[in-house]
Amino acid sequence: MNIKFVFLGLTLVSQISVFAQKMLSQEEAVRLALENNYGIKLVNTDVEIAKNNANILNSGYLPTVTGNAGATYNKNNIESETVNGPADFDGIESSRYNASVDLNYTLFDGLGRAYNYKQLKETQQLTELQARETIENTVLQLFTVYYNVAELAENFNAISQTFAISKDRLTRSEYQFEFGQSTKLAVLNAEVDINNDSINVMNSRQELKNFKRDLNLVLGNTLIDDFDVDTNIMFNRLYNKEALLEKAIANNVSVLQVDKNITINKLGIQSERSAYLPTVGLVGSYGWNRNNNPANFTRVSVSTGISAGVNLRWNLFDGGNTVTRVKNARVNLEAQNILKEQLLVTLQRDFNNAWDNYHNRLKIFRLEEDNIKTSQNNFNRTEEKFKLGQVNSIEFRLAQVNLLNAELNRNKAKYLAKIAELEMLQICGELLNVQF
Template sequence: MNFRKYIAFGLVFFGIYASAQQVLTTENAVKLALEHNYGIKIANSSVDVAENNSGILNSGYLPTLTGNAGASIDQQNTEGELANGDTRIANGAETRRYNASINLNYTLFDGLGRLYNYKRLKEEYQLSELEARETIETTILQLFSIYYSVAQLSENSSALEETITISKDRLTRAGYQFDYGQSTKLEVLNAEVDINNDSINLINAKQQLRNTKRDLNMVLGNQIAQDFDVSTEISFILQLNKEELLEKTKANNITLLQAEKNIAISQLDIKTNKAQFLPTVGLVGSYGWNESSNNSPLAFLLQNTNTGVSAGLNLSWNLFDGGSTLTRIKNAQINLEIQELQKQQLATDVERNFNNAWDDYQNRLTIYQVQEENIKTAQNNFERTQEKFKLGQVTSIEFRQAQLNLLNAELSRNQAKYDAKLAELTVLQLSGELLNVEL
């Protein structure tokens, strides 16, 4: 009996504690995940890198400007003979030289290679955005999967708590009946065994609930410091239209959009390689300053200073590179064909997956509706059996079976409810609408 008292006290304490916990709504959960989930943060950082790479500073369109400077000192012993036959000797003659220049280098034309490469960088940036969106969609779907697991376990725990309350009442009744000689000790022992089994099931359910809450908090970037509850209220988007969603799937599915970007990148790769057949024209220019001084008696000039500007054009044309450019072009064309075939395959797979997901959603929604009706039947059956049990018209075994039937109906209903909602979210993800609807 002490064991049952401890359980009752623990359940009361848990109920008081749980009522003071914060309720994490789906809206807040999504907001926390978007801001703090590590996978989403990494994906957003990758987008930032791709955006930097696609800027004008990485395009090759801007000129390069370099500065050079130098200084040197020479000290030499020199002996020289003049035209009149005199000989002059300079020991330790020192020569100083200084120079500085600014050099400009700009490619005027490179066969449009820069243009195609710049467009390629833009396409890669957009592809990185699609990859980030895919990460967000996957994370949000994972978030809801865990969130609804927490909700389901919460409802299961409540159902098990109600079962324990009923089992405790049965045990009390069996004790009274035994005390007054209306039943045997076996009825009391059976009731004790059942309440112990129910208590163990509740303990296991609560442990699983705590573990799943930790999993949910991990997806949220560990932003919830204390324990929390989740909302068990869900609504279905009943206005979903299969044909409209299928058209959206063909236009907005994330994998198909990524395949289109890869095709665009492959087309630009071909143009970039073909640009290497054309010449490159460049502009060069410089402004320089040079100064030298010489204290040797043999020198004609003791100091010399030069400044000036120079400019010019250069042309480079790789007339034949052994066929490597042609090979790259052929390989790029083959890669484009592969990308197009992969897109066709993906389109077929996505349409099949959508149809499967839609049928799965409809089936699970129907099962949930059937389970809702089954709850009513099980509840009615239990209430009738409970009344007959109080009147002594049914055995404790029959009463226990009705109790378990009601519990199993509630657990099955909870499972069906959240399975149907997750199936709906899968349909929305495939159609590219997961981030566009209010969940």
């Protein structure tokens, strides 16, 4: 019995500490996830790389400037015939030195780099859409875990209340037994029930701790101290189905991605076709050269100067490679159009399922709330009769368990309905616009 009193005391202390814990609001949870979630951090690096790739420095529009320098040393034996007879020279040394700055610039390449640059810009936007998809999935994951914590917190409170009622029942049964108003069987039944409730409290507390750790992981492990979550849930029942479907078609992130891929493939066709046209380039150089050759009439010569020119290259026939690439680019574009048609059909099905699922779960939640009232009234009347000795402990326990199950079912239905609402909003592309 003393152990039970100690456990009850610990339970009450833990409940009091819960009220003193930091409240993690839904807005704060979203902020922490966006700033610290590792998946979001990684996808942001992809966006940064895409921005770098879409920069003018990676476009091919700027010229290239290279510096070159070199030195050559020679030591030769020379045998020659002159008008005065043979002349032999041994160990003749000569050297050459050169340095230059060279410029290359493509004036025209069949508009290939223009289309490539546009592709890079579109690819950057595609990467941003992919990042948005990751953020949406992370936010949905965040609230799935957040609402799991909220549900378990409410379950823990309900189970703790059940434990307190069982404790009161055990005390009452012991007094009744001492005064001869009840049998030892009632005391034993109460002890069995309070032991079961004690186990439920312990399991519920541990499960709540585990899910809090899961939530902290989604937040990038930023919360050091224990915390509580907001269990107040608001539902928006003013949704217009036709308007939401239009938003889904216009704003769904998967649809936007396939539209962006269609645009990229159209630019890809133009880029491949640019190979049919010539390439015109500009070259320029400023150089310095020095020759040291004692064996020549001019022993030392130094030259500096500028050279410039224009070149043209026209690939008249490349064995059919360009034709093949253009054909394949058109096939890829057709594949993206087919993919969009399939995606729109699937999107409409998913939207209808999400719409019906949300409203079905919302109705179940309302019914569970009504069931709570019925179970609470039934328990209150049974408790009064139990105190008057008009019902036995088994009937009292049944009413107690029915009330607990009703509370657990209500909690589960409430958060399932909210998650269903968020899933519907994600399909419509509105998840990140929700005010939590």
